[in-house]
Each structure stands twice: as C-alpha cells, then as structure tokens.
Amino acid sequence: MRALRFLPLAVADALAVYGLVALGGQRSWWMFALLLAGTVAVNAIYLSKRAVPAKYLAPGIVLLLIYQVYVVLYTGYAAFTNYGDGHNATKSDAVAAILAASEVKTGESRPIRVVEKDGELGFQSGPGWRALPYAEIVARQAEIVKLRVPAEGGVLKTADGVTAALYRPTLTYSGDTFTDTAGTVYRDDGRGAFTSAGGRSLSPGWKVFVGAENFTSVLTNAEIRGPFLGVLVWTFVFAALSVALSFGFGLVLALILDGYRVYRSLLVFPYAFPAFMAALLWQGLLNTDHGFVNEVLLGGATVPWLSDPWLARLSVLAVNVWIGFPYMFLICTGALQAVPRQLAEAAQVDGAGPWRVLASVRLPLLLASTAPALVATFAFNFNNFNVIYMLTGGGPRDAGAPIDVGSTDLLISLVYKLAFGGSSRDYGLACAVSILIFAVIAAVSLAGFRRARRLEAAA
Amino acid sequence: MRLWRHLVGVPASVVALFPLVFVLAASLNPSGTLTGSNDLFAEVTWQHYATLFTDALHPFPRWFVNSLVIGVSTAAGSVFMGACAAYAFSRFRFRGRSSGLVGLVFIQMFPQVLAYVAIFLLLSAFKEVFPPLGLGSTLGLIMVYLGGALGVNTYLMKGFFDSIPRELDESAQMDGASHAQVFFLILLPLVRPILVVVSLFSFVATMNDFVIAGLVLTDPDQQTLAVGLYQLVSYQLGQSWGVFAAGALIGALPVLILFQFLQRYIVGGLTSGAVKA
Numbered sequence: 001m002r003a004l005r006f007l008p009l010a011v012a013d014a015l016a017v018y019g020l021v022a023l024g025g026q027r028s029w030w031m032f033a034l035l036l037a038g039t040v041a042v043n044a045i046y047l048s049k050r051a052v053p054a055k056y057l058a059p060g061i062v063l064l065l066i067y068q069v070y071v072v073l074y075t076g077y078a079a080f081t082n083y084g085d086g087h088n089a090t091k092s093d094a095v096a097a098i099l100a101a102s103e104v105k106t107g108e109s110r111p112i113r114v115v116e117k118d119g120e121l122g123f124q125s126g127p128g129w130r131a132l133p134y135a136e137i138v139a140r141q142a143e144i145v146k147l148r149v150p151a152e153g154g155v156l157k158t159a160d161g162v163t164a165a166l167y168r169p170t171l172t173y174s175g176d177t178f179t180d181t182a183g184t185v186y187r188d189d190g191r192g193a194f195t196s197a198g199g200r201s202l203s204p205g206w207k208v209f210v211g212a213e214n215f216t217s218v219l220t221n222a223e224i225r226g227p228f229l230g231v232l233v234w235t236f237v238f239a240a241l242s243v244a245l246s247f248g249f250g251l252v253l254a255l256i257l258d259g260y261r262v263y264r265s266l267l268v269f270p271y272a273f274p275a276f277m278a279a280l281l282w283q284g285l286l287n288t289d290h291g292f293v294n295e296v297l298l299g300g301a302t303v304p305w306l307s308d309p310w311l312a313r314l315s316v317l318a319v320n321v322w323i324g325f326p327y328m329f330l331i332c333t334g335a336l337q338a339v340p341r342q343l344a345e346a347a348q349v350d351g352a353g354p355w356r357v358l359a360s361v362r363l364p365l366l367l368a369s370t371a372p373a374l375v376a377t378f379a380f381n382f383n384n385f386n387v388i389y390m391l392t393g394g395g396p397r398d399a400g401a402p403i404d405v406g407s408t409d410l411l412i413s414l415v416y417k418l419a420f421g422g423s424s425r426d427y428g429l430a431c432a433v434s435i436l437i438f439a440v441i442a443a444v445s446l447a448g449f450r451r452a453r454r455l456e457a458a459a
Numbered sequence: 460m461r462l463w464r465h466l467v468g469v470p471a472s473v474v475a476l477f478p479l480v481f482v483l484a485a486s487l488n489p490s491g492t493l494t495g496s497n498d499l500f501a502e503v504t505w506q507h508y509a510t511l512f513t514d515a516l517h518p519f520p521r522w523f524v525n526s527l528v529i530g531v532s533t534a535a536g537s538v539f540m541g542a543c544a545a546y547a548f549s550r551f552r553f554r555g556r557s558s559g560l561v562g563l564v565f566i567q568m569f570p571q572v573l574a575y576v577a578i579f580l581l582l583s584a585f586k587e588v589f590p591p592l593g594l595g596s597t598l599g600l601i602m603v604y605l606g607g608a609l610g611v612n613t614y615l616m617k618g619f620f621d622s623i624p625r626e627l628d629e630s631a632q633m634d635g636a637s638h639a640q641v642f643f644l645i646l647l648p649l650v651r652p653i654l655v656v657v658s659l660f661s662f663v664a665t666m667n668d669f670v671i672a673g674l675v676l677t678d679p680d681q682q683t684l685a686v687g688l689y690q691l692v693s694y695q696l697g698q699s700w701g702v703f704a705a706g707a708l709i710g711a712l713p714v715l716i717l718f719q720f721l722q723r724y725i726v727g728g729l730t731s732g733a734v735k736a
Binding site: 015023061064071078263269274276277280282287326330415416431438 | 464467468471472474475476478479481482485492493497540541543544546547551553556561563564565566567568569570571572573574575576577578580581584587588589602603605606607608609611613638642663666667669670685688689692700703704707710711714715717718719722725726
C-alpha cells in the first residue's frame with residue numbers, strides 16, 4: 001500500500017527516460033537538458049519529506065511551464081521578428097529555395113531509368129540499384145517528380161519517369177550575394193531578404209530580428225494605426241457594455257424573481273447552450289433575407305442586422321448579452337441570498353423603507369461580492385473571440401482599410417486575421433499586437449481586482 | 460403583488476428560450492434550409508437526426524463521444540490540479556506564495572487563441588519525440604487545455620478553501636492525520652460546490668473551443684463537436700441548417716442537463732467562495 005504512493009512518480013520517470021532517449025537520439029540537446037532538469041526537480045520534490053506545498057503545486061506548474069509560459073515567451077520572441085509569409089525559415093533554407101526557384105531547363109530531354117536502392121530513388125544505375133518497373137513508377141509518381149539528381153552543375157528532373165532534363169539555376173550564389181544572368185547583384189539587406197540596388201527582393205526571405213518595429217508600426221504607421229485604434233476603442237466599448245448590460249439585466253431579474261425557482265431553471269438555458277452554437281444560431285436568426293427576426297417578427301423587413309456597421313455592432317452586443325445575462329442572474333441571485341437577513345431586518349427596524357434597504361444595504365454588499373466576477377467577465381469579453389468570429393467574422397469589412405479589418409472586429413479577432421487569414425500573413429505583427437492585448441488586459445484586470453478588494457474591505 | 464413579477468419573468472423567459480425553441484423546430488423541419496425554417500412545427504420529420512447519425516463524411520456520433528471524452532478528462536484534470544494548488548496556497552506558508560498566486564492569474568490572462576502558432580510549433584516538436592503528446596493526439600490536446608487550467612481556477616478555489624476554518628485541519632492533524640489525509644478526506648468533501656463549479660466551467664469551455672481543437676486534431680474521426688459542426692455549417696449555413704440545428708441540440712444536451720442538475724451548486728459555489736477570494 002505504501003509503495004503505491006510511488007507509482008505515479010515511477011510512471012512519470014519511465015516516460016521521462018523514454019523521452020530522454022528519444023531526444024538524445026535526435027540530438028535535441030536543449031530539450032534533453034530541460035527534460036532532465038525537470039525530471040530531477042520533480043523527483044526531488046516527491047522523494048523529500050519536506051517541500052510539502054511543492055508536492056501539491058508541481059503537476060500544475062509543470063504543465064503551466066510547458067503550455068503557457070513557453071507559449072507566452074515564444075510569442076514575445078516572435079513579436080520582435082519579421083516571422084510571416086515569405087519569412088518562415090532560416091537563411092540557408094531561403095538560399096536553397098531561391099536557387100531551386102530560379103532553375104530553368106537547359107538542354108534537351110534525355111531518356112533515363114528510375115532506379116532504387118534501399119528505398120532511395122535515383123536515375124543512374126550501378127551495382128545494387130534496381131530499375132523500377134512501370135507499375136512502380138506510376139505508384140511512386142509523386143515521389144519521382146520531386147527527385148533532384150545533381151549533374152553537370154545543375155540537377156536532373158523528370159516529369160514522366162522516362163525522360164529527364166537538366167535544369168540549372170539562373171542565379172549564382174557566392175560570397176553571400178546572388179547574381180542573375182543580367183549581372184544584377186542581390187545582397188543580404190539585413191531585413192531577411194536578398195535585395196538588389198534597385199530595390200527588388202528575391203523570394204522567399206528568412207526570419208530575422210527586426211527590433212521593436214512591429215510595435216512601432218502599430219503605433220506610428222498611419223495605415224495600421226487608424227484601424228488599430230478603431231478596433232481598440234470598440235473592444236473596450238464591447239467588453240464594458242457587455243458586462244454592464246448583462247449585469248444590469250441579471251441584477252434586475254434576480255431582484256424581481258428572487259425565490260421563484262422555476263424562472264431560475266428557465267433563464268439558465270442561454271448560458272448552458274454552448275456559446276459558439278448560440279452565435280451560429282443567431283447568425284441564422286438575424287439573416288437579412290431569410291432570418292426569423294426579419295421575416296417573421298418584422299413581417300418581411302430586410303434589416304441588414306449583420307452587414308451594416310452600426311447594426312452589426314448592436315447585434316453582436318445584443319447576442320452577447322443574451323448569452324451572458326444568465327450568468328450574472330445566477331451570481332446576483334447567489335449574492336443576494338448570501339446577504340445576512342439580520343442586516344436588512346436591522347435596517348427595517350431603524351425605519352428604512354424597502355428602497356432604502358435595497359440601495360444602502362443589499363446593493364453595496366452585492367456589488368462588493370460580485371466585483372471580482374465582473375472584472376473576470378470584462379477580461380473574458382475583451383477576448384471574446386468565439387462570438388465575433390461565429391456571428392460576423394469581424395465584418396462588415398472596412399473597405400478603406402489596408403488590412404482586413406471590420407466594424408465588429410475585436411483586438412483578438414484582428415490578431416487572428418493578421419496571423420492566419422488573408423493573403424499576407426504577418427505573424428510577427430500579430431504577436432506584437434498579442435503582447436499589447438496581454439499588457440492591456442493584465443493592467444485592467446489587476447487594477448480591477450485591486451479595486452474589488454477595496455470594495456470588499458469597505459463592505 | 461405577485462402578478463407583476465410574472466410580467467417580468469415571463470417575457471424574460473421567452474427571450475431566453477425562444478432561440479432554443481427555434482433550433483428544436485428547425486431540427487424537425489423537413490425543408491432543412493434556413494429559408495424554410497420559419498414555419499415552426501408546421502411539419503415534423505426526424506430526417507435531419509437520421510442524416511446526422513448516418514453521414515459517413517461527418518461522423519457526428521464520433522465527434523460527440525470525442526467531445527465528451529476530452530471535456531470530462533479536462534474537467535477532471537483541471538479540478539484536481541486546481542484543488543491541489545488551492546490547498547497549497549490556502550494552507551501552507553511558503554516563499555513566493557502571494558506573488559505566485561498573482562503570477563498564476565497574470566500568466567493565464569494570455570489567451571490561448573493568441574498562442575495558436577506557438578502551440579502548433581510546440582506540438583510539432585513533440586510529435587517527433589513522443590507522438591502521444593504531439594499534433595493529432597487527443598491526449599496532446601487535453602494536455603494543452605490542462606496547461607491553461609491553473610490560474611483562475613486556483614484563484615476561485617483558494618477563496619473557497621479559505622472560507623473553511625483552519626481549526627478543522629489542525630484538530631485532524633492533532634489526531635495524527637497527514638497533509639494528504641487532511642486534503643483528501645477532510646477538505647475535498649467540504650469544498651464540493653466549488654469543485655462542481657470549476658469542473659462544469661472547464662467542461663463548458665472545452666466543449667466551446669474550436670480554435671485549438673481544430674489545430675491539434677485534423678483527422679475527421681478525432682475531431683470534436685465544435686470543430687466538426689463548425690466545418691459542417693461554415694460554408695453553407697443556410698443549406699445545412701436543419702442538420703446543424705439537430706447537431707447543435709444534441710451537442711448542447713449534456714451541458715443543458717448538467718446545468719439543470721447542478722444549479723444549486725453553481726449559485727452556492729460562485730458566491731460563497733468566489734467572493735471571498
């Protein structure tokens with residue numbers, strides 16, 4: 001029985017040893033060292049008689065370090081690079097890709113025979129190489145057309161598995177510069193690309209540090225700053241109004257329906273319905289031509305609920321309040337029940353009317369006890385990606401803006417579009433905006449929680 | 460005196476419930492498109508439910524089971540790790556205690572949606588070394604969720620632990636109970652409401668996530684409800700409206716049922732603990 005206590009640790013150690021062997025095999029020495037240090041630390045914590053709090057914290061902290069801290073640090077690092085479309089890989093990868101892309105066919109096609117040895121494919125026959133029969137050529141076509149066999153200062157490539165032609169790069173790479181056939185020289189411009197004196201760049205480039213450029217471009221580049229500030233303001237408005245309205249409705253309903261169990265069971269439904277489905281559902285209900293709201297409730301009107309900028313803002317707000325008010329209703333119900341009865345009775349004895357009791361006793365106590373939840377809800381709505389993405393996708397799109405941004409975009413959906421949507425994905429810029437969001441939301445929440453604590457102390 | 464309360468309660472309930480009634484009607488409507496769904500309950504058919512359970516391209520039953528498995532494991536893991544951490548923060552005094560708690564909440568304010576690429580790269584690396592934790596693995600996805608589970612949960616639960624008098628564990632320790640016995644046998648049963656609330660919330664959050672789930676699990680047989688249903692309707696919401704409605708309704712059932720049964724805990728758990736944090 002006692003030995004059972006060590007079973008989880010033994011399993012963890014066994015997995016760690018497996019991981020160490022695998023990492024060693026791949027020569028990933030950085031990860032090897034981290035895993036080794038982690039394993040030693042975990043064993044020290046659980047084998048020692050002391051360090052009791054650490055025994056309870058270790059599992060959560062380990063996962064937190066891997067999946068949250070690492071991710072935040074990586075985002076912070078990428079925010080200072082030009083990572084994105086055309087700047088994905090290292091410089092040597094970029095050089096190889098540029099050379100390969102510049103290859104042109106030189107000379108006639110010649111017959112070849114595709115051969116194989118130990119699973120490896122080639123064109124030249126020799127001892128141990130086996131010529132592929134036609135059926136196998138067809139079967140492994142995808143592999144064969146990718147073959148690049150070096151020959152005579154270029155490579156042989158085949159399209160059909162029967163003939164091949166010599167391809168030579170039109171660019172020459174030497175001394176860290178590219179030269180094309182016209183004699184134009186492309187130099188490393190220090191920004192992750194080879195650029196000619198005339199300003200033409202070769203594609204692809206590679207990932208380099210660009211300093212604080214991503215941050216400054218958000219704040220100074222007029223093309224990005226305008227939309228960014230608009231989205232920033234809307235994000236604050238959306239989060240604040242979402243909290244205020246859903247809290248308002250929730251509170252009023254909780255006050256009026258206090259003690260009516262059946263309403264509580266009914267009103268909790270929108271909250272229990274998964275939010276992403278609710279947003280998709282409302283997208284259908286608010287559809288301009290066929291939605292229930294227009295067709296039935298408004299008798300065939302064609303109100304552009306989701307495609308007019310201001311109506312779309314109103315709609316996402318209304319839907320978000322629909323999703324959020326039951327939570328506030330539950331919290332307020334609980335908080336009202338938690339207000340000691342004696343306090344209200346004492347106030348009544350002192351001659352306070354019901355409104356006075358409400359305004360001076362019950363509401364202040366309620367506000368104090370719900371304040372942390374309000375701050376948390378604000379933070380949640382600040383980043384309420386699901387509702388926006390499912391309902392409007394951020395749209396309607398602002399046609400005048402140089403980046404893909406719409407009237408209902410929150411900062412978080414803007415980041416998502418910058419990083420993963422559209423034609424030119426700019427992951428470095430997206431990471432920089434992520435860091436800014438993180439800073440804003442952390443500052444607002446910390447200030448909010450501090451304020452909430454003061455409210456509570458006063459209550 | 461009572462009537463006017465119903466004058467508020469009934470319209471509020473209608474607003475809250477109408478969209479759900481609409482989903483039910485749409486899921487039973489033979490037309491199956493958004494356009495034809497506005498005649499509620501004019502005709503009734505089970506065909507969309509049948510499609511849902513037989514369509515080989517969209518293995519809905521698999522998605523449903525996957526979502527339940529991932530949701531339950533994540534909820535159980537989160538609540539266990541959160542409770543352990545809350546116990547440490549509530550009952551022990553150690554170096555870095557208060558800054559550790561603030562740090563936890565702080566680091567967790569970084570939303571995982573923003574971490575998309577970093578998580579992708581991390582899991583690609585794991586896939587090379589230890590596939591069960593890498594891309595395309597359900598366990599890998601659960602681990603990502605658990606990595607983001609500690610912050611707010613710990614904060615909520617610590618508040619609840621704090622509200623339980625220390626004298627209780629001190630007297631148990633006098634009687635020779637170890638720290639583990641105090642935790643598992645005395646405190647955990649007493650903080651049950653907050654355990655229920657936290658596991659419910661993390662279950663709901665998991666059911667709702669489609670960004671990270673869609674990134675990690677790409678094989679249709681492995682996908683979750685959120686990812687699968689979203690893909691089902693994202694291009695032609697109007698066309699597959701009936702099937703979507705049926706899927707949404709069944710997908711929402713577990714949470715709807717849980718909420719009805721656990722309401723008592725939610726009201727109690729949210730207020731008695733959360734507010735004393």
